[in-house]
Structure formats: structure tokens, C-alpha cells
Amino acid sequence: MTPGKSPRRLADEVAASGPAPRLAAAAALLEMGDRLGVFDVILPGKEFTVAELATATELPEQGITGYLEALESAGIIQHATVAGDSFVTADDFEELQHQAGYISWTMNANRPFIENARAYLTDQSLPTGAYTRDGRQVAVSSQWMGSLAYYPAAVETIIEARPKRVADLGAGTCRLLIEILQAFPDTTGVGLDLDGPSCAAARVAAEQEGVGDRLTVVERSIQSVADDATPLEGADVISAGFVFHDMMPDEEHIADKVLANCRDALRPGGIMAITDAVPYLRNERERAFSAAVTYYHRQFMKRKLLTEQEWEAKLLGAGFSSVKTVELGFPTGRLFIAHR
């Protein structure tokens, strides 16, 4: 049977279908995989089977078979061999997961803002936490977004500095620090985070990755550095990814003190590497995503994002001698490298 296509119309419509259907499908199927718990087993470059996944996820093989059928037909995974029952991820799996991260963060992690937009716009004083986001969904989608778009730039900057001692503010599970300590066998690190479970997970991960004796995890807020910067003393690099904007505008004076103390805690020649979002960019590549990020932060989270100029002034004001601003793949993200 030959489909009776009208070439003109089909060409128009196919053009109109664009990239969204594929990206939306990938995001949905990957998010579903996150809920099913498959991504401890489905890893780039590693073969896996239905039986293995059923065991790892404690789900029936029938259910896993249907899910993998969908992933395979979508082109997200492929059969490892023509005959066998193993699968591997498709060549562009990490890129798909990265793209899915943007969709998942914007459409799902921040969904309470979309659904409750009328309430927020009716009462401008509605407090930030009125409709709380799911922290896990924010974390997972942020990791997917960051994996190719801002994380590598921060890692590269730190590695170029060849630090003997490195600190991370808002370190989470210390993924960044562990990677740096593995690159430099004599380097020590310290991670600060307010979240107890993240700190516990970081200690476990550091042991597993063989850097447990060189990593100190401190359960403390970033704000506490305004009063006591002792853990950061003597660092060659202090990094901070998407954490400072959470202090703006209410705690901006504390943020200023934190930055000044970081500057003073650094060894001569040391750097501070801050990754953060800047507001309402206008260039074609970044403007749409920049608008969503800015609007979420201003209207719903009641946060102030600093412009490049404001960041540079703030860092110079904290005593740093110079600031270099790096554009990132992550739209609306910037890496600020401030020299002591």
C-alpha cells in the first residue's frame, strides 16, 4: 500500500511538526524512567537486560519489557546485538537527556507556578513557599540540564587552576568536588551544604570514589560564611553554582559579607568561580529560556537575579581584583571568575 501523500501539503506539515514532538516524547519517557528507577542500570556505554532492570527496580519483567519496547522504538535505546536480549543506550542518549532536562525543569519541576499563576498574580505578596516545588524533581532536572551546559565549564575552570585546596558552597552531594579530587591526587576539598541528607550522601559517595580521606563535608548554610569562613581558609578555588541568587534580595547584605570573606579566605592568586543566572537576556539564543527563568524567579520565588554588570560590581566591591565573565551553553547562565 502506498500512502497517498499530497507532496505540497505533507512538506508544509512535516516542516511544521518541528523538533518539539521528539523532545517532548524523550522528556516524558526519561522522566518516567526516573520515577521507575531505571537510571542506575541504564547508563551510557553499558549493556543491560530486562531481567537486570526488573531486579534493580523491583518491577515485573512484563512491565519493564513494555517500557523498553517504547524506549527502543523511540530511538532512545537500541538492541546491543541483532540476536541477543541486551540493550544499550543510543549514541545521542546524553544529549537527549540534556535536552529533556530543560523541558522537565521548565514544565514539571516548576509546575506549581504554572498551575497557581492566577493566585500569584492576584496577590503579589503571596509568599515564596506558598506552592512548593518538589525538591527531588528540581534536582534531577537540574542535573540533566547542567550535565552538558554549565557543569563542564565550572570543572574546566577549576582544573585549569590546579588547586591544592578547593571549596564548594552549596555542594549538594559533592559531585563536583569528587571529580576535582580524583583529577588531583594531592588536593583536599571542603563542601558546605545546609541539607543533611545531601551531606550524608556526599560522604558515602566520597568513600565509594576513593577520596573520602581528602574531602570534608560541612553541614552549614552558605550564609554562615558571613560569620565564620574558617572551613574555606587557604583554598585556591571557591566555587558556588546557582546558590547566591537564593539570597537576593532579602539577604543581599549577607551575600556581600560572604563574598568578602571568601575573598579573604582565598590564598594569594586564588579564584572564586560563581555560576548563576542573569535576568532577561535579549539575544535570540537565550531570550526565551532567559524569560522563563527570570519570570519564575521574580514573580513566583520573589528572587532578584543580578545582571552581568551587577555581578562584576559586587565582586569588585567584595575586594576581588578582577572579574572575567564566561557565557555558558546553558541559556541565561554565566560563569564569573573573580581573582583575589
Place this chain on the structure above:
Amino acid sequence: MTPGKSPRRLADEVAASGPAPRLAAAAALLEMGDRLGVFDVILPGKEFTVAELATATELPEQGITGYLEALESAGIIQHATVAGDSFVTADDFEELQHQAGYISWTMNANRPFIENARAYLTDQSLPTGAYTRDGRQVAVSSQWMGSLAYYPAAVETIIEARPKRVADLGAGTCRLLIEILQAFPDTTGVGLDLDGPSCAAARVAAEQEGVGDRLTVVERSIQSVADDATPLEGADVISAGFVFHDMMPDEEHIADKVLANCRDALRPGGIMAITDAVPYLRNERERAFSAAVTYYHRQFMKRKLLTEQEWEAKLLGAGFSSVKTVELGFPTGRLFIAHR
């Protein structure tokens, strides 16, 4: 200040940021607009102001101002003039809304399936309605998806047939029929739908659009045509968009009877125009979205999608003399044109 870009790295990362951030941002901001109720005023080709939107949505001007600032910065709307306070939609507004439809349908309208995937895969017998989708969100996102991708093909096919009488099964608010009746001033139409509020809205719309005297709206199920096809008698075209798969597999024998009765109700030379989704296509353009659509229907809605071959056999089996299959811009969608 010149951003200190590393050209190699930036080029890589910018390439990696891809189309997802823009599409995700557009989808989120447009969905938010749907919740705010702005799309009775924000229409392509029409100027609008903050004051007008505040009145229409019953929201404070301050809130509307912030929302429009985000839309404008995202490039979704633009200032109508350099000086004035009016806005208009951007040139690609309809295309953006169309793309947003795919993301909204896949990621939001079907969200209960994503969130409850573990429960569905654990108990394969979990009934269809266990985690119910929001009908309004399905309808809105489907309309955005269909506006450029399957709706025009159905309209064009019906208009080419120059019908004197046209029927639509699962007519919803009779948008399709009203468009046809406006194109042919002597044509009459009949729309069947099970949903009372949709039928009521259809009658209101038909009056408003000046075709109320030529459109009959019948509140009935499609299944009822298996017992009584009287309303369809003498039609030149009977159309049905994405409604037959809802009868598969449990009511497939009823669907067969409906199709046979439609064939018999048509005037000589009449056609039936069915738009529906086909399962698990493998071509690069359609495979990812096809997989998501198929998996949602099979695993979660417990529906059977028919292949092109199965549709053609079914229509020939119902007494039609020939079937033409048309590929649509809507990935995994096909238009089947069956001649009496």
C-alpha cells in the same frame, strides 16, 4: 565589559543547548497564559494592552504587566509600536503555540501516567481510569497540536469533496463543522458528541458564527451509530478525528458496526475521513513521538492503536470500495479517506 569567552568551549556548549530551552520556555509561558485566561485577548494579528487583559482576566494590572514583560522578553509578543503601550503577537506565535502543544500534551496532559508509572507497571490490570487525566488540559494541548498538524488536512479533504451534507463523529464544539458550513453556504451539517457541555458550546458557537440554522448538534455516543445511523443519512462526508481508537479493543465489534453503518448512510460517491494515531512507527521523523503516543495508549489507557494496514482492512471490511492513506505533519497521525 567584554565577556571572556573561550570560543571552542562556548561553541560546543551553545550547540549543545539546542532547541529545547526555547520550546520549553514557550510551552510553560503559554500554558501559564491558558491558566490566566489571556488567550481570548492575545490573538494573532490583534493589538492588545495591559488594561484590556486585566479586565478580561479579572487580574491586577501589576500582575499582567509582569507576565507580558516575560512574554515580550521571550519574543512571544512584541510592542506594537515603539512608543505606545499596545502589544501584538510575534510573527511565529502560532508555530510556537503549535510546538508548545506537543510539549504540553506529552508532559502535562498525560502527567498522571508519568507520575504513577510504577503503579501501572506493577499491576498490569490497573484500570484505565485509575489516574485520570484532566480533560481540559488534554483538550487545550490537543487543539494546539492539531491546529497546524492534522486539522488542516481534514478540512482540506472535506472542502475538496464539496459536500452538501457533512457529519462529524466526536464533534466536540463543532469547530470543524462550522468552518465547513461557512465555506459552503448551502451545506448542512450534523455533529455527534457524548459530552453535553461541548454540545451546548457548539450550539452557541454555531449561532455566533451564523450557521446555527444549518448545524444540528446531537448529544449521542459514536457507539450509538451501531444501532441507529439516522442522523448521518445522506451525508457526502462523515469525518471522525481521534475517536475510533477509544473503542479499541473492547468495543472493536461495535466500531466495525459503526463503520459499516456509516458506509451505508453515505450518499453514493461519499467519503469517510478518519484521522487517528497508528502505533510504533520507525522513521526518524515520527519514531520518538510515536513511541510516547503508543506507549501511553497501550500501557496506561489500555487502548489498541490500529496500523495503517489494519485500518485499511477494517474499512474495506466495512464495505468501503477503496481507502487512501495520507501521512500528516502530526507525527504518528494518519488520515484515512474511505470511498463508499
